[in-house]
Amino acid sequence: xxxxxxxxxxxxxxxxxxxxxxxxxxxxxxxxxxxxxxxxxxxxxxxxxxxxxxxxxxxxxxxxxxxxxxxxxxxxxxxxxxxxxxxxxxxxxxxxxxxxxxxxxxxxxxxxxxxxxxxxxxxxxxxxxxxxxxxxxxxxxxxxxxxxxxxxxxxxxxxxxxxxxxxxxxxxxxxxxxxxxxxxxxxxxxxxxxxxx
Amino acid sequence: xxxxxxxxxxxxxxxxxxxxxxxxxxxxxxxxxxxxxxxxxxxxxxxxxxxxxxxxxxxxxxxxxxxxxxxxxxxxxxxxxxxxxxxxxxxxxxxxxxxxxxxxxxxxxxxxxxxxxxxxxxxxxxxxxxxxxxxxxxxxxxxxxxxxxxxxxxxxxxxxxxxxxxxxxxxxxxxxx
Numbered sequence: 001x002x003x004x005x006x007x008x009x010x011x012x013x014x015x016x017x018x019x020x021x022x023x024x025x026x027x028x029x030x031x032x033x034x035x036x037x038x039x040x041x042x043x044x045x046x047x048x049x050x051x052x053x054x055x056x057x058x059x060x061x062x063x064x065x066x067x068x069x070x071x072x073x074x075x076x077x078x079x080x081x082x083x084x085x086x087x088x089x090x091x092x093x094x095x096x097x098x099x100x101x102x103x104x105x106x107x108x109x110x111x112x113x114x115x116x117x118x119x120x121x122x123x124x125x126x127x128x129x130x131x132x133x134x135x136x137x138x139x140x141x142x143x144x145x146x147x148x149x150x151x152x153x154x155x156x157x158x159x160x161x162x163x164x165x166x167x168x169x170x171x172x173x174x175x176x177x178x179x180x181x182x183x184x185x186x187x188x189x190x191x192x193x194x195x196x197x
Numbered sequence: 198x199x200x201x202x203x204x205x206x207x208x209x210x211x212x213x214x215x216x217x218x219x220x221x222x223x224x225x226x227x228x229x230x231x232x233x234x235x236x237x238x239x240x241x242x243x244x245x246x247x248x249x250x251x252x253x254x255x256x257x258x259x260x261x262x263x264x265x266x267x268x269x270x271x272x273x274x275x276x277x278x279x280x281x282x283x284x285x286x287x288x289x290x291x292x293x294x295x296x297x298x299x300x301x302x303x304x305x306x307x308x309x310x311x312x313x314x315x316x317x318x319x320x321x322x323x324x325x326x327x328x329x330x331x332x333x334x335x336x337x338x339x340x341x342x343x344x345x346x347x348x349x350x351x352x353x354x355x356x357x358x359x360x361x362x363x364x365x366x367x368x369x370x371x372x373x374x
Contacts, residue, residue, distance in 0.1 A: 101245075116243040116251050118243065118253045118256060119250045120253075120256055121253070
């Protein structure tokens with residue numbers, strides 16, 4: 001992730017780029033200015049029943065939210081282009097034998113994520129939630145992903161396990177999924193990393 | 198001579214440039230990189246607790262949160278933690294959350310120290326000083342008051358009786374908002 005000032009500059013630049021399209025959706029500013037002034041002036045006359053200023057404010061808020069969403073999408077596309085993007089997701093099925101505490105991710109020996117879970121987050125995962133733990137860029141070629149998981153295992157004992165995946169990054173986004181499941185036969189948790197289709 | 202004088206006057210004034218740069222530097226986007234100052238959003242963090250579940254600050258939006266940074270070797274920290282315990286007992290039902298963040302000591306030492314203070318609010322461990330750096334902790338004890346919107350409202354670096362009165366007034370105001 002870029003540092004805050006660079007991020008700010010990036011967003012400002014994107015805002016400047018997006019500005020013409022935003023204006024294109026609405027009438028020209030010079031054309032709307034007198035109308036807006038007129039509606040503001042008439043708003044007080046209309047009283048509570050009019051609501052035209054409120055509608056305009058709501059419309060403006062909606063436009064700002066749309067613009068913000070577009071900027072976020074543009075930012076994500078610029079920071080993580082589809083050709084180099086790698087994302088790792090975490091999901092949990094059951095989790096009876098394992099109370100998740102933290103996950104540490106290493107790609108090619110370099111730590112890229114270290115996440116500490118609260119009970120609320122673990123509950124969300126247990127309810128079927130999927131967390132995007134990491135998103136980054138990788139070159140085309142072979143890579144190794146290692147995940148270290150810590151938590152409480154069976155009988156509430158401290159439990160640390162690892163899972164490894166050697167994967168091939170080709171052109172296009174790569175999505176990997178780290179799943180935590182229960183092995184009912186062994187009465188142990190099971191950790192697996194796989195391609196997310 | 199005169200044309201040079203005119204050129205100097207028509208160019209950008211160095212003082213104005215410096216002032217403009219200084220102003221830009223104080224903008225929240227730049228300031229946030231270095232300081233957790235009043236008015237800025239409190240940096241989010243997740244820490245393990247000395248006893249109990251992990252804590253993430255962003256899960257407490259809507260509540261008034263007090264974060265007190267303390268250490269085993271700090272004499273004033275004991276008094277401050279006990280004082281915060283009184284606030285927690287008094288205002289806990291009104292949505293006050295208090296967290297003591299222990300900065301860079303051994304867990305066993307921290308546990309021993311904590312037992313002596315009889316606090317009931319969660320004490321968190323920051324062994325790598327990650328959160329202490331985020332909040333620009335330069336002295337112990339240091340206390341940060343965060344409002345219901347997740348913004349820093351007050352940072353107290355000296356915990357005395359006089360500052361305690363100001364602190365309690367601010368706390369009551371926040372809880373009433």
